[in-house]
Amino acid sequence: MRVLAGALLGLLAREPLSGTELNQQLQHRLGAAWRAGHSQIYPELARLEGEGAVSHEVLPQPDRPAMKRYALTEQGLGRLRAWASEPGEVSAVRDELAVKTYSLWLVNPVAAAAVLAAHERHHARRLAFYEGLLAELERAWDAEGGALGSPLFASVALVRRGLGYEREYTEWCRWVRARLARAPTTPGAPA
C-alpha cells in the first residue's frame, strides 16, 4: 500500500472526513510524518473507494458547496491494520540543508550563519508548537486511562517523534552556528 493511502485511512479511522478536511488534517496532525497536496488526495480517495476501502455520502451544507464525507469501511480498517503491522523499510532522509552542510567549508561563515539561523528559527517554532500539543494530548490520554487502544496513544507517540526531531534539529543548528561564530575568517571561505 502507498504511504499516502495509509495516511488517509489512518485519519478516517478516527472520524469521517471530506477531501478538504483530510487535506487540512494531513497537514496538522500528520505534518511531522508526511505531506501531500489536495491534487494527490482526491485521486487517492477515488482509488480507495474503487477498492472498497472507503465509502462516501454527499453532505449538503447550508451556506457552502456540498462535500463528500468519506468513511472507512470494514475492509479499509482491515487493510489499515495489516499495513500498520508490516515491518517496512526505513525511510531515506532527504534534507537539502544537510546536503548544503557538506559544502559549508566553501561558504563565507557569516552568510552560512544566517542560513542556519533561519532554519533554527523554523525548527524552534515547530518545537514549541509540539511541546504545547504534547502536554495537551498527554493530559487527555491520562484522563482516559492511558490505554494503548486509544487514538490518543498514537497521537502522543507521533507528536513525540516530531518533538524529538525538531529539538534535535534546533540543537544541531545551534552547534553549527556556535562553530561558525568562533573564528572570523578562514582560508577557503572568501567574503
Added chain:
Amino acid sequence: MRVLAGALLGLLAREPLSGTELNQQLQHRLGAAWRAGHSQIYPELARLEGEGAVSHEVLPQPDRPAMKRYALTEQGLGRLRAWASEPGEVSAVRDELAVKTYSLWLVNPVAAAAVLAAHERHHARRLAFYEGLLAELERAWDAEGGALGSPLFASVALVRRGLGYEREYTEWCRWVRARLARAPTTPGAPA
C-alpha cells in the same frame, strides 16, 4: 539548482571522481542527507558538463573498463558556493514508520513492538557507525587546527546531524516500545 546537482558538486569539490565513485560516496558520505541511484547520477553529470560546471577526462585502467573522471570547473565551484549560501526551504519529512505510528492504536501491541524493535536496531546500528566516524573526523580536524575552511569541518557538521537524528530516532523507538510493553492487551487492538 537541484539538490542532486548540489550533492555531486559538493563531492567533486573535494576530489575528482568517476560516476561509480560518486555513486558510492553519495551513499557513504552523504547518506544522512540524500540518496540516489546511478541511473540518476549519469544523466545529471552529463547535464552539469553541458552547463560547464564539470569536466571529465577518460581514465584507462589496467584491469578494468576505463572510467570518466569528473572534476569541478571554476564555474562549478562558483555555482556550488552560491547554492550552499542560499537560504532555501525547510525540507519536508517523509517517514513511513511515523505515518504508521498514527494508526498504532489499531495494532496488536506485540506485533507493533516487533516492528519498532526492527527499526530501533537499524537506527542504533547507524548511530554506532556515526559515533565512530565522528570521533575519527574530529581527531583529524583538530589535528589540522580546526579551521572552518577545511572540508573536515563540513564533514563533522554533517555527521553530527546524522548522529543526532539516529540517536533521537533510537530513543523514540525505545520510548514507544516501553509503552507497548506496559499493558498486555487493550480494547481496539485485537490479536
Added chain:
DNA sequence: TAACCCATGTAAACGGTTACATGATTTC
C-alpha cells in the same frame, strides 16, 4: 568460448508538485 563483472548508460513506470479548470454559493 562461455560466464561473469564492472562502468556506463537508457527506458518505462511511479509519485509528487504546480498549474489550470469547474460549478456552486456568498458578497460587493
Added chain:
DNA sequence: GAAATCATGTAACCGTTTACATGGGTTA
C-alpha cells in the same frame, strides 16, 4: 451581475525508482 470563495477535480511537468541494455575485461 461581477468578484471572491470553497470544494472538487484534471493535466502537465519533473524527479525518483526499477528494470533493461551495452561494451570492455577478466576468469573458468
